[in-house]
Amino acid sequence: MIGTSTIAGQYMTDAIRAQAGAEVTWALSTSASRAQSFADAQGIARSSDNLAEVLADPKVDAVYISSINDRHYAQAMAAIAAGKHVLCEKPLATDIDQAIDMVRAADQAGVTFATNHHMRCAGSHRAIRDVIQSGQIGRVLSLRLFHAVELPAHLRGWRLDNPAAGGGVIADLTVHNADTARFLLGEDPHSIVAQSCESGFGQGVEDSAMSIWSMHSGAMVFSHESFTHPYAGAGIEVHGSKGSLFAKGVFAQDPGGSITLNTAEGEEEISFDHHSLYGEVIRDFTACVATGNAPSATGWDGVKSMIIADTVKKAAQTGTVQSPDFRGAP
Template identity: 55%
Template sequence: MRWGLIGASRIASSYVIDAIRVQPGLEIQSVLSSDASRGEAFARDNNIPDSYTDLDALLADDSIGAVYISTTNEKHHPQALAAIAAGKHVLCEKPLGMTLVEAVEMVRAAEDKGVVFATNHHLRNAGSHLAIRDLIASGRIGKVLSARVFHAVNLPEHLRGWRINDASAGGGVIPDITVHDADTIRFHLAEDPIDVIAKAGTSGMGEGVEDSVMSVWSMPSGAMVQTHESFTHGFAGTGIEFHGTDGSIFARNVMTQEPVGTVKLVDANGETDVAYDTHNLYHRALGLFAGAVAGSGRPSADGADGVKSLAVALAVREAARSGKAVDVDYGGF
């Protein structure tokens, strides 16, 4: 299967191109960029045969079976719908759309067309997070009472741009990081938040969009979740914790694209270091995607996962704006 890249992005060149190429039988045929010279340079640097500035031209290539969308957030919806209409399988960056309606439309369109549609939520592919999920699912910490996510980082200068100053392109820490934490909590607890409260603001980097947010979510099981996301914290480190009736899990520096960090289990027997597989997150994600296209299994994060993580992020943003608790609307999913 040949792929078209919709977006000459850093995440594509740093992670996804390699992850596609290591899969048996997959190769990359083309890339789309709104800037012809940028697209041509990207294609040349990454050994991609074709470069386009016109989406319809790229999608008209019948040899392309799948696309990876990594453009700015406001472009995901129209580009995904065009790719789906052309019969292409789609791996789309998060958040799927600017609104819940957009995200739902994308997923429903893929269902109607019979193509695989997935969301690129990388964290659920990490060995550390797979180990955490297994600990929780196997009952090692008993009934989960609470969780805490701290995902406050220093956004690298080369990634700033629209993320810190362009609300119309989907900028802000909530669509950039909170949406990932929503997916990760859903992955670990196998349930969806009911309602949220939140407070957001600018703490030195955001220009018209929030660069920091804290929120608390209520879960159907009764568990409470506390999250903190920011673009401005250079030395905080990241992590996730789960606390239950029989033990706690402490994971540090695992909210990352790399297979790093530590996981510890603390219970009545003391503290135990938890071993986990250090495979490449994106290799696993693309392998599962390719398997789904071949009719075996499902993507690590499918369209419904993308809708639900966006729904939580949108509720966090509304709660921060209104100062009130907001019920999470999942758009029928």
């Protein structure tokens, strides 16, 4: 565990231990005392503030990186150089070129590199994609992603005041919406317009953003994310030529929410699997390490979500239409 984050403690340690034959062997932080406290709380045998010490342990097959965003690059590159498989939190880095370097280095080293875009592993998101692909709503005309929430008090640190560390709602939540749109529609945007603002929490970084994306298929995507909306509710709407999907409460760390399909035949509730999102991420990741198959969210998926989010930021800052430069990413 590289980084002693809230998500690492609340979700990922148990998710790893739920896999047959898997164990968490180290907790690493830049603070030795924090690493020790995390290890004690999670029942992890060893802790350190020395990454080289952790990576030198032959028992370590893979690392999960959930440190502050600006530390991901150096930590991932060191792990890859040591021959370790990598599951990295989004965004992969604070610089797109660094994220691309990470993914290419993993490819060259022959190790699995995955992005923790956990929403792809939600039963709700998979059910929405299945309905779209089945043709029940016809041709997709528009997708609405509303991910405006109130940032919990214990997370109101660097996300609200440190752009160099990857602060701001675009780096934190727009990447989620970008990956969700790509996962559901199977395509990338070709142009984006946006606006952003500081609406109460941000101190030198945006805490709310809205953007509209034009897709190559002709579909339009509306993306709304915020740190300042306590009662907005988060969800997804997909509107097609033959029907519409309304998904509520499906942008979450825990499984839940509901999905309703409206067509000429009336209203229908869509059932879906309520499995653990992070448990599914780790199950998928460990299977890919064993088989060499591509994970559910690859490093390139992480790169593309970063590029889309960066394009949203540029569109908001300039007030102009911006086109993502995917830089040859597959």
